[in-house]
Amino acid sequence: MLNKIAVSAASGLLLGCSPVAQAGTADSVVVLQYHHVSGSTPAVTSIDPETFRQHLQYLQDNNFNVIDITSARDAIEQGGELPEKAVVITFDDGYQNVYENAVAALKEFEMPYTVFVNPELMRKHSGHYMGWEELKEIQKNGATIANHGQTHAHLIRKQEGESDEEWQERMRYDVVTAQQAIDENLGEQQKYFAYPYGEYNNDLRELLNEWGFFAFAQHSGPWSKWSEDTMITRFPASGIYANLNTLKAKLNSKAMPVSAYQPQEPLVAHDNTKPTISITLEEVDTFDDIRTDALQCFAGGSVLKPxxxxxxxxxxxLEQDINIGRSRINCTAPSASESRYYWYSVALIRPDESGRWPD
Ligand SMILES: [Zn+2]
Incomplete structure (x- = not known):
């Protein structure tokens, strides 16, 4: 694995912030998720250019190693070591404002990044999204271009009267033909998919697995060998999550060694208003470092004792009714040896009576 990273470094793909990427005992990567980089787009999915620059400065000043997504995947998949404080930067949707307001700073800080794009939307709304020429340009500078679906649809929400076969065909269009468009325009790319809205279910995961994709969600926690290939977690870093004071704890988080969890299916029944989540930890070497006595889970505003x-x-x-729509339950436990937290998150979606939920 270290050879892989060394090879990547030599080819310019691994651009660590610190002069020496320490080969320590790190076994996880923090993946940051951005959307818009602009002061005039919807606040909830935006970070203003100045704050974005502060994030990069913070990563550099604090010796984080920003690595590209494929180096991270190779290390995790092969059970190798990662540099300490490894971070992957990702952008969903491929907005033009990323090209205008983030690309130059990323180049200046020599940090690689990944952009998940929607080819059909790019075609229909040129100007709002980066086009193939811009993507080719940033690709030359070390960006990875990946798949966010053709249409940014709620993939797991069945359309009226849609049969299972029709749904599968729709998934094939949204995922497989989007990858074809990316490959035709940029050359064959690694298969990385970011779920629109972070929404997935077991049926969709199964298809992505069959098609050979690694898939990224929008609930939080470091990416490690305990992550599943079609349920890789990321930390949102836009909107209220752009605050560096709260982002610091996430950048320093450690992967909780989760070997089993319930419910397996994130889409819960409408009348399941207070779901129970069950988590099994693996008794790894570092298990005793996890302060299980101080483990807490957070759902909406409430703190849940395990x-x-x-x-x-x-x-x-859950003590309060879970909202209609997407929810995340975050569980954290302090490390006994350092001021860092072990982190694990569960994503749930509760539909309304008609099987729908808000954007
Ligand atoms: Zn998106």
């Missing part, structure tokens, strides 16, 4: 069924298994039950 109920330990055994040394390694706990459950939490």
């Amino acid at each position: 109920k330990w069924e055994s040394k390694t298994q706990f459950s939490v039950t």
